[in-house]
Amino acid sequence: MNETLNITDRSRLRRSHERGHFDRDSINSILDAQPMCSVGYVIDGIPFVTPTLQWREGNRVYWHGSSASRALRNSRDAQVCLSVAILDGFVLARSGMHHSVNSRSVTLFGTAVRVEDPVEKLNKLARFVNGLFPGRYEGLRPDHVQDLKATMVLGMEISEGSAKVRTGGPNDEEEDYALPIWAGVIPVHTSVGEPIPDPRNIDGVPVPNHVQTFKL
Amino acid sequence: MNETLNITDRSRLRRSHERGHFDRDSINSILDAQPMCSVGYVIDGIPFVTPTLQWREGNRVYWHGSSASRALRNSRDAQVCLSVAILDGFVLARSGMHHSVNSRSVTLFGTAVRVEDPVEKLNKLARFVNGLFPGRYEGLRPDHVQDLKATMVLGMEISEGSAKVRTGGPNDEEEDYALPIWAGVIPVHTSVGEPIPDPRNIDGVPVPNHVQTFKL
Numbered sequence: 390m391n392e393t394l395n396i397t398d399r400s401r402l403r404r405s406h407e408r409g410h411f412d413r414d415s416i417n418s419i420l421d422a423q424p425m426c427s428v429g430y431v432i433d434g435i436p437f438v439t440p441t442l443q444w445r446e447g448n449r450v451y452w453h454g455s456s457a458s459r460a461l462r463n464s465r466d467a468q469v470c471l472s473v474a475i476l477d478g479f480v481l482a483r484s485g486m487h488h489s490v491n492s493r494s495v496t497l498f499g500t501a502v503r504v505e506d507p508v509e510k511l512n513k514l515a516r517f518v519n520g521l522f523p524g525r526y527e528g529l530r531p532d533h534v535q536d537l538k539a540t541m542v543l544g545m546e547i548s549e550g551s552a553k554v555r556t557g558g559p560n561d562e563e564e565d566y567a568l569p570i571w572a573g574v575i576p577v578h579t580s581v582g583e584p585i586p587d588p589r590n591i592d593g594v595p596v597p598n599h600v601q602t603f604k605l
Numbered sequence: 606m607n608e609t610l611n612i613t614d615r616s617r618l619r620r621s622h623e624r625g626h627f628d629r630d631s632i633n634s635i636l637d638a639q640p641m642c643s644v645g646y647v648i649d650g651i652p653f654v655t656p657t658l659q660w661r662e663g664n665r666v667y668w669h670g671s672s673a674s675r676a677l678r679n680s681r682d683a684q685v686c687l688s689v690a691i692l693d694g695f696v697l698a699r700s701g702m703h704h705s706v707n708s709r710s711v712t713l714f715g716t717a718v719r720v721e722d723p724v725e726k727l728n729k730l731a732r733f734v735n736g737l738f739p740g741r742y743e744g745l746r747p748d749h750v751q752d753l754k755a756t757m758v759l760g761m762e763i764s765e766g767s768a769k770v771r772t773g774g775p776n777d778e779e780e781d782y783a784l785p786i787w788a789g790v791i792p793v794h795t796s797v798g799e800p801i802p803d804p805r806n807i808d809g810v811p812v813p814n815h816v817q818t819f820k821l
Contacts, residue, residue, distance in 0.1 A: 391662045414671075425690060425692050427645075428654075429643075434646045434647060435684050436647060437652075438651055438687075470645075470651075472629050472656060476641050476795075481816065482745075482795075484732050484747075486749070491647035492656070494656050505623075517699070528786060529701055530786070532700060532702055536702040540702070562746075570746070571816060572802075573700045576797065576798035576800075578795070578797075579793060579794070579795055580796050581792065581794075582793070583793075585790040585792065586788075586789040587789045595620070595787065600787060603695075604809060
């Protein structure tokens with residue numbers, strides 16, 4: 390197992406304010422902050438990118454889908470690239486060239502392996518639900534066996550990849566700071582709105598704590 | 606030119622509340638709503654996914670980066686997959702299986718073509734800046750020739766791809782609606798914070814309208 394996360398030169402984003410972060414804590418914190426990810430895979434030499442949700446358990450990252458999914462069938466036992474990117478702001482500079490975005494991103498490479506054991510698969514899916522909504526899974530109607538069969542869980546070791554983070558303001562050419570041009574950052578936030586109960590909820594069913602306190 | 610956008614079965618996301626949208630208006634509205642995208646490409650059979658910003662002009666989508674970028678050099682004249690995915694909410698159902706996300710996504714396939722003509726490239730980059738911040742480009746310090754040379758702009762025709770949209774609440778099994786389980790939607794919004802001026806802005810430089818009214 391390669392414990393050292395490899396530094397890649399795959400991103401064009403490295404600029405002055407940017408730092409490559411290759412330690413597990415940096416990578417994990419970005420994975421844990423945003424479940425939405427993009428999984429890249431290859432079919433007959435053609436690149437495909439599928440948005441899906443990822444969740445992390447220790448040094449592995451997982452995602453799931455229908456067992457019939459073309460994306461999952463073609464990712465299984467194949468080389469994939471999993472990318473999480475969070476937009477934190479727009480950086481407005483004094484020249485077009487130095488405009489940028491503040492962002493956090495992780496790119497992981499590896500072989501996607503299917504979780505074969507049904508009990509392990511169920512545990513992974515329960516961790517997925519509970520990772521977003523602590524304690525929710527145990528209160529749900531138990532999964533039907535046929536639904537589990539129709540679901541594929543893929544996992545990948547977090548062993549090759551990198552995190553990239555850009556923060557802060559614009560980084561202009563020294564002579565451009567004298568120009569009367571507004572420069573700065575427009576922050577971008579992801580926020581969670583008021584929960585919308587299903588009209589078919591049973592009267593009086595309480596809003597669970599994992600809904601009331603949900604944050605992204 | 607293929608004016609009919611092809612329906613693909615590449616996404617596993619199609620469920621009851623979901624509709625595939627294959628008309629230009631649906632695809633364009635999603636591309637225009639979120640500049641962050643993921644570009645998938647292949648190097649030596651290995652899939653790569655790079656987050657970047659896209660912008661649209663008519664029936665073409667563009668993205669850019671350093672001319673030295675491995676991502677761009679390997680995408681040029683090659684088959685790529687460009688994906689935009691917007692998370693609109695978490696859908697909490699009465700079983701794990703029916704949990705979902707509300708989202709809008711576009712997946713485009715095609716060959717990435719470099720914008721060769723320097724004047725056209727400059728125009729594309731100006732449209733990129735002005736697309737986000739109307740009128741900003743004309744007020745900036747003009748781009749240096751060497752900076753333009755160091756920048757590559759790639760474009761792709763929007764001719765093969767699909768949009769997928771899921772909205773609404775959970776879609777549970779009929780017998781599960783009798784269960785005393787809270788189900789519903791937790792909406793997710795992207796919002797823009799108060800602009801943060803660069804401390805080195807010239808005293809009294811006004812905050813432009815394109816900053817004050819910026820929305821995502």
